Amino acid sequence: MTSGKGRPSCGERVVYLSSGRQDFSHRKPIMPDVKISETNPIHYQDATTLAALIRTKEVSSREVVQAHIDRVAAVNPRINAVVTLMAADALAAADAADKAVADGADLGPLHGVPFSIKDALDTAGVLTQRGSKLFAGHVPTTDATAVARYKAAGGIPLMKTNLPEFSAWTETDNLLTGRTNNPWNLARTPGGSSGGESAAIAAGLSPIGIGSDVAISVRGPAAFTGIAALKATQGRVPYTGHYPSIIRRWWHVGAMARTVGDVALGYSILKGPDGVDGYAVHPRDADAGASRIPGRPLRIGWVADAAFGPVDPEIVAAVASAASRLADLGHEVEPVTLPFLGNPLGALMTLIYAEIVPSIKALAAGREGELHAIGAGIVGMADPAFADFLAAEAQGEDLRSAFAGFFERYDVLLTPVNPMTATPHGAQELVVGGVTVPWTHVMAATSPFNLTGLPALSVPYAFSSEQLPIGIQLVGKWLDEATLLRLGAMLERKGGLGDRHPAL
Template sequence: MSFMNDDTTIFYRDATELAHLIRTKEISPVEVIKVHLDRIETVNPKVNAVVTLMRDDAVNAAKAAEKAVMNGDVLGPLHGVPFSIKDALDTAGVLTQRGSRLFAGNIPAQDATAVARFKAAGGIPLMKSNLPEFSAWTETDNLVTGRTNNPWNLERTPGGSSGGESAAIAAGMTPIGIGSDVAISVRGPAAFTGIAALKATHGRIPYTGHYPAVTQRWWHVGPMARTVRDVALGYSILKGPDGVDGYAVHQSNADSSDVNLAGRALKIGWVSDGAFGPVDSEITAAVKAAAMQLSDLGFDVEEVRLPFLGDPLATLMTTVYGEIVPYIKKLVAGRESDLHEIGKGIIAFSDPSFSDYLTAEHNAEALRSGFAGFFQKYDVLLCPVNPMTATPHGAQELTVNGETVSWMHVMRATSPFNVTGLPALSVPYAFSSERLPIGIQLVSKWLNEATILRLGALLERRGGLGDRRPPL
């Protein structure tokens, strides 16, 4: 089995290509793991994305993977490829501390379904990645494993709650990983760090083995990677029921009933400030450029309004926090001093009144109905991911186009699709004048991930990203 000599051609190759090179004996799984371990040793001290490194197990798995290749065994689609795992997902026999002192030293007995599926596809677990306490913030920081930095600018956040995943993938420490999303948490970090991520239709990918279970009806587990084709590969492996998650009821081949468009051009609506403002002008420019690109490619594209949008972030906060706050309060009773500021902020929330909670539920249903009508006319919505590029660490107030907004505004353009369970893809598209990544978001009707993955690959290839390697 021959090896490549230039390590950088290995740790910045995507998972799809690495799997091909391993299968065709152009590179050894052992060499792939070694190069990624070396990369982690070099850059993780600056980024702090890795919380648990599975060095010995990964090396042993790579040796077994190499033997399987040489023996001519049947190989899975991720055979010999390393992957990373957000530390909210259980890993059998491996620390899963969930960013909280309350779970320090926790070692699960079983893998989360998503982890088990990547392993069954031949992937090699390499590392657990950092997250905020209870996965409940847009900054990746906690009292157990500290703060993660954005590899494009160490003074900026990679976002949250899958910020460790996004930073590790962007920095070349892992080619593909598994994150999760309750309001922004795979798509926002992906946009902040210049990678791709998919929040599929709710229930497409089982949530089994992810913490916390109490808000399962809002959470989505999803693939994260440097390329859309890797995200599509990860999605193909992760989707489908597991017989445990009661929301994961769609068969792997389920699709929206009218996905066959019979050769007609897709109809795409785009919006930025008009629905999610204020939005940074450079991000709006990127959304407009993507719309023009799609039009030039022959798609039917027009600017739209979303008059039914309302305040989905407020709806999400009332429902999700209304469900999680009482649970966390019971969990931490007597151990409040062990909480990070994130956890302290959670237990400081007042429980919503029954009337407020019901109103939020009604608003969520109205939003679903609004988007059901929208997708009767349009096949895809194109919009921003985050209204701004990566923000300074700990920022509580932000200025966007001259307006002062709270840190929660970062979730303005992502939360509607958690409230509704719609599939949404974060696509790396451009760079700001500060050389920070800009992502765009593609949303489709329920169960139509195939369309946004197709469009995302087109835009990603043509988006002028240039070199995607952070200055590390």
């Protein structure tokens, strides 16, 4: 690959930059030492690194975009994460980005960097098929707010990524664009519903992207594939332009990337009202942790199988390891049990399906034969009884109140993300810690924080004996994403995951 000016390939180039820290409020990143080589290629550099290399003309945006296009060609046939590739448009945008650098223009924090987009989010003039034959060939006329914000920050949309039909499953498979495989083990799922997004980022097809989460859907796939993802406080990031438009009380659009630092950058771009989403009303600078006494150790409670069991013993060990590491950093850390938790997954599913079932039934009327099994299952459901809906609403309100009390005593809750590592494709039952559980158990430790709207960060941390990633989850007070991101950056990959990438 060359820039068109006789520049050598990324495998021949060596680039060093001065050491330093990334400040996400600054438009000109300060970079750590970087060496690009065959063993540390462009496609595994994080977005902040790429933005600085482009800004300083050490690499061109065209080189970066082309490197990712080449990576898609080499890897996507095996994992099927990318469903629409915008190669020609992305290269044209890269050339424009390089001209802006040469002209000394004002550059955004993602200037010239390609990004990926879950195919539930609208992209103007680009296929947005939502994992369903019912939307085959659908092309929106406007961008989702999240997509528009990444573009306004200088990012270049490169690909749309796979998802289950209607984003309504914990695995990424559908009848229109097929099944996505986990890049760490092709016989395993990357999860769902943002499984195409997580697989693409983990495999180096994209440095940073946008997913969405209704019960697990950015955090679970991130943990299954060894990347990071943030489900921010409900309303922090506008949902505008995401399908389905209903059930937005629990659905969150969020940043996904290989590092917590890049997730922090993505979140800083995505957050803030857009004047359309009625839940996105929090000011960009709202920070629940801002009044915390400077220098006071954080009070952190941690729990694994005592609240979300059964949990794989290796994941329990990873959470305990992270708790010990936080204590070593000087924080006040102790085990907790969450006796008030109840059955949040059951309540959340009742509320979600009470809204989505009638909508999908109306959408699919006369076309039921075109539905994947997950869509057919939704259409086949009876509408929940009103009494059950009210009971679920009450349970959700009670859980919010209980967590309000919990976070009066603690600043952060540390938990597993998934109770198990990446599961085999299509598994309906799973054995976890010697106990047989239904496939829905994968959402046990994530769904409470959609029901309550609390912010939760999935952090890549450890590696299992089966050579699969293990993630940990940090949960904070409403509007205190900053604390989670700061702790996540201290913990990421410290439990044994290291700097490994899938062997593809």
